[in-house]
Amino acid sequence: MLFDMDGVLWRDQTPIGDLGKIFQNLQLHNIKFAFATNNSTKSPSEYQDKLNKFGISVKEEQIITSATTLVELLKEKYPDGGPVHILGENGLREALQQNGFHHSDRNVLAVVGGLDRRINYEKLKIATLLLQQEVDFYYTNADTTFPTPEGIIPGAGSILRALEVGSGRNAILAGKPKPKMFEIAMKIINASAESTLVIGDRLDTDILGGLEAKCFTALVLTGISTSEDLKNFAYQPHFVFENLSTLVNNLFHNNWDI
Numbered sequence: 001m002l003f004d005m006d007g008v009l010w011r012d013q014t015p016i017g018d019l020g021k022i023f024q025n026l027q028l029h030n031i032k033f034a035f036a037t038n039n040s041t042k043s044p045s046e047y048q049d050k051l052n053k054f055g056i057s058v059k060e061e062q063i064i065t066s067a068t069t070l071v072e073l074l075k076e077k078y079p080d081g082g083p084v085h086i087l088g089e090n091g092l093r094e095a096l097q098q099n100g101f102h103h104s105d106r107n108v109l110a111v112v113g114g115l116d117r118r119i120n121y122e123k124l125k126i127a128t129l130l131l132q133q134e135v136d137f138y139y140t141n142a143d144t145t146f147p148t149p150e151g152i153i154p155g156a157g158s159i160l161r162a163l164e165v166g167s168g169r170n171a172i173l174a175g176k177p178k179p180k181m182f183e184i185a186m187k188i189i190n191a192s193a194e195s196t197l198v199i200g201d202r203l204d205t206d207i208l209g210g211l212e213a214k215c216f217t218a219l220v221l222t223g224i225s226t227s228e229d230l231k232n233f234a235y236q237p238h239f240v241f242e243n244l245s246t247l248v249n250n251l252f253h254n255n256w257d258i
């Protein structure tokens, strides 16, 4: 089972259901699992702390973010690392630094970006100027919005749009709905697509990405997408559940058979 986190496990700091009990049940029945999020601001170890806090014991390797996925893509082209221009927060910076990439404003291999909540005109300017040279362009994800307790705020994709419009370039994307994140997750837990269920709250990222990765998919109605949205969406998940507890109870009574 591959889980999205925001809107599936929690809303900000509030857990959705008895997460400790849900995951103990999965562990008891030897269901392998990993977590996949488009949020690039936090590192896997920061997510590990949050999961632990909610009673889910998990190894850092089981947590895949759009930032760690971006670094995997970048390493395929630049296995030795090198200078890159980074627009983003701790999660992205840490993942790059751990893999031999360092931040620079000159002579870079690529401009790499994600959600940067300290974005300003100067940062957009430097990145846009670099993008006019022969450098690669990678972005964590294209989600234009980001749900918070305050409401819907600009996501990584809003910054990406500014760079794309300003430079006339299109970025290579790492996060969902690209299947790469799920492919990495399956490799890590040693699972095949036909025996993997992707669980998410967003049709346009989690469900579409899960389908792209050839997995089974389940939408939970505790986050962004509603049952109304399902009617207007070209792709359909294999399952729809009110919440994660209902999903796990159903699977349990079905002998974990999807």
Ligand SMILES: [Mg+2]
Pocket (backbone or CB within 6 Å): 004, 005, 006, 007, 008, 200, 201, 202, 223
């Ligand atoms: Mg979500």
